[in-house]
Amino acid sequence: MKTVVTTENVSKIFLLGKTKVQALTNINIEVFEGEFLAIAGPSGSGKTTLLNLIGCIDQPSQGTIKIDDDVVTGFSSNRLADIRLSKLSFIFQTFNLIPVLSAYENVEYPLLKKVKNSRERADRVAESLKNVGLETYMKHRPDELSGGQRQRVAIARALVTQPRIILADEPTANLDQKTGEDVLNIMKQINEDSHTLFIFSTHDPKVMQMASRIIRITDGEIKDYSHFDRREKKNQFSSEYIIRNKGRRDLDR
């Protein structure tokens, strides 16, 4: 199984006024191709910070991060923007669609920098929206869509650039139970169909159940880290396994 993301002794310190806040301490993880990885932990534990670092929108105070064996730390903002453009996509808790653009245009937006051929762009946008089941809502503006639909547009937007990694920070936290599950199912489906690596943060046990692996963080340190084992994948992450282990896991928390 190919390693996509490696973090080596990554630490992050924030300065709040004159106080130093240690957000992450010595994080060493590996993330593999095709995973549907959950980063779990209570709020303030450093989940988002870790996602931001992997997503190249923030830089670690110490340590290095590699994506596809290339170091992505210590670069200029323009270089990081190029890396994000070619390899990364984001799904946000608050959807973050551009309110003045239609669903179609929102999905097209990140593609504008990547694909210059407008026909190819149109095809890819249409396909992406179809993947999330919104082909009939292309012309709708975000405020004409429900929360679940908005998040589906956001998924289509993340997917359309065919990124190496899709990072999702609490993607279901602003959705009700049912809608959240639907959104997650769509993500899972895409993950299975295209083997796109998903890394998402959550503190919702129901969401964790869907993950192929869970990394738990508390107070900026990894508490539970299971190496990905391909042979066990089928059993370990099957629905049956999840149901069997659900009780135990909930007790763990």
Next chain:
Amino acid sequence: MKIPISIKLALRNVFRNKIRTLITLAAIAFGSVSIIIAGGFFEDTFMQMREAVIHSHLGHIQVYRKGYMDHGSSAPFDYLIEAPDKVIEEIKALDHVKLITPRISFSGMISTGDNTVAVFCEGVDPVGELILNKIETIKNAETGLAIQEGENLTKEDQMAVILGRGLAKNLGAKPGDSLVLLTNTVGGSLNAFDMNVKGIFFTASKEFDDRALRLPIDIAGQLIRTKGIQTLVVLLDQTENTLSVKENILKTIQSMDTELEIRIWSQLADFYNKTVELYGRQFFILKLIITIIVILSIFNTINMAIWERTREIGTIMAMGYKKTDIMKLFLAEGFILGILGGIAGILIGTLLAWGISFFGIPMPPPPGATVGWTAFIKVVPDLLVSSMMISVSASLLSSVYPAFKASNLMITDALRHY
């Protein structure tokens, strides 16, 4: 044509908050209207002043014997055009030339018996001057040289003079009075004529009215004993044609035996030039002030509009868009605001200018002049261009700082923004 999504985005963002955008546009348009009205007022004043100067006295182009301009004031009779007929004929045949009329000027003394005053005498062709004085291009203005009392000179007049208003007052002369005009002849001896005051005139130039006396050119010739003339005053159909006709006249006079030189009205109208320069500077300061006011009044709205979209900026940057892309996006919005405000300003400004001009603004006499006038707002293309440029640059300048701030946000902070 398909509009690029970046322009679409900028346009839609501009109209995201309609009321706010309207207020911003109103501020820009207000600035633009002020510039059009103020500038149009100056334009009209300049034009009226220019036409008054041209029609009262200067004409569009003056032709002299070479050297007259440099040395003529000390030895006016050394630079006479002895046989002007051929020159007159050839210049008259040129395009756009409406009139060419001869003049001869010299200084003299006039005496009413009680008073003796030094005067600037001008021998003129009454018929030609009448045509020169007539202003046809400006509404409400009729003549560059108006008769206050008595009558103007005519072709039949012999021993008649008209006096400038200031001169007549100094002298205590009125129409019907007789006076003695004493001067040097071309040969250097003295000569004097008894003349009758036929009328009292005034022009746009108080300075001229205080010193000038006009008499028929034939009598002037007899008085100073010459058949030559000094100046040929050329009047054109349009002031705008001055430069092209000047070139043609230059070509024409180069082929002649007499060495001639020419001056155009703008070289002669010293007072006009200084006024234009003075008011031009004032208008520049005014434009600067308006620009600053527009910038100050829209800066905050643009700043707020961008600040509200902080999270959106974070999202766009997370997609892989660069700082420069964000800058461009917001500057494009500023540009669009400037263009829209500028267009609104031009429309409103032109309409308002038209409305004001319909009634006119009564004005007191300008410094150095004797009569008030009615001002209008003259909208010229240059003015519209500069009002548009000010709208666009003010709104671009107002966008620079917010755009710079937006593009330099930390993405993670921007994404956390609510």
